[in-house]
Amino acid sequence: MSNQDEQPENRLRKELPEEVPSPPPAAEPERPHAEPERPPAEPQRVSAEPERAPAEGAEGAEPPLTGRQRLVQGVWPPRVTRAQLIVAVLLFGLGFGLAVQVASNSDSDSALRGARQEDLVRILDELDDRTQRLEDEKQGLEKQRQELQSSSDQAAEARRQTAEKEKQLGILAGTVAAQGPGITMTIDDTKGTVKADMLLDAVQELRAAGAEAIQVNGVRVVASTYFTDSGKSVGVDGNKIDQPYRFKVIGKSQDLEPALNIPGGVVQTLEKEQATVTVERVDKIVVDALRQVKQPDYARSSSR
DSSP, rough: OOOHHHHHHHHHHSSOOOOOOOOOOOOOOOOOOOOOOOOEEEOOOOOOOOOOOOTOOOOOSOOOOOOHHHHHHHHSSSSHHHHHHHHHHHHHHHHHHHHHHHHHHHHHHHHHHTHHHHHHHHHHHHHHHHHHHHHHHHHHHHHHHHHHHSSHHHHHHHHHHHHHHHHHHHHHSSSEEEEEEEEEEEETTTTTTOOOHHHHHHHHHHTTTOOEEEEEEEEETTOOOOOEETEEEEETTTTOOSSEEEEEEEEHHHHHHHSSSSSHHHHHHHHHTTTTEEEEEEEEEHHHHHOOOOOOOSSOOOOO
């Protein structure tokens, strides 16, 4: 080629800029030790509430909660379960019952506090009497039990007690003689104005006062005794008796005598009929008139 031909080519090369070489990549700094791989971080939960801006004048975020504040937040507001509700209802019922019982006891105590001294004394006396009667009955039963247990022959002891009971019943039936303290009453009827019903009233009044054995002019008075008028005299169970009418009564004289002398009672009624009545207390009275035991025609024992 000629120099003329080379000139345009060189001229063209001169007009095009030369390619700029790219800088070599920077080498990473050497790490002294390889760090362990970290687990992937949990995704952060986005709260629906907008973040509150810190109050004016406050430095930084809110301080962390203390242990007491976290405890309060854990127990309040309370979460009531079904079991806790049932236990609460049961405890309420128990407390209500105790309150009612205490209130009833306080009402009875207040009633006694408001009572008069005389009423309290009377209540105490009645309680003492009742206690004494129960104690006496208890001692009597214990004595019988000990006698039956300690007796060498329990059959003989049982027969002895049976015989004693028979005597007691015989006194009431009039088949056994009796003696003891009591009263005597004598009625003088010279004008013959005393009637059978008046003597019957006297017997009923004595029985109501606690008489245990009664005899009128040699005739034993029992449950089936009856009085009849016989002219100017009186008949007792078909036996004619004449005045003066003499009553022999065994019982507590402190009760028998006042029962006859009460206002409007037996003594005043007889005195209105112009009869003379004398009542005396006696330490020992013997009632020896007896009644024959009759076999009942129709009644039979129901014991087997």
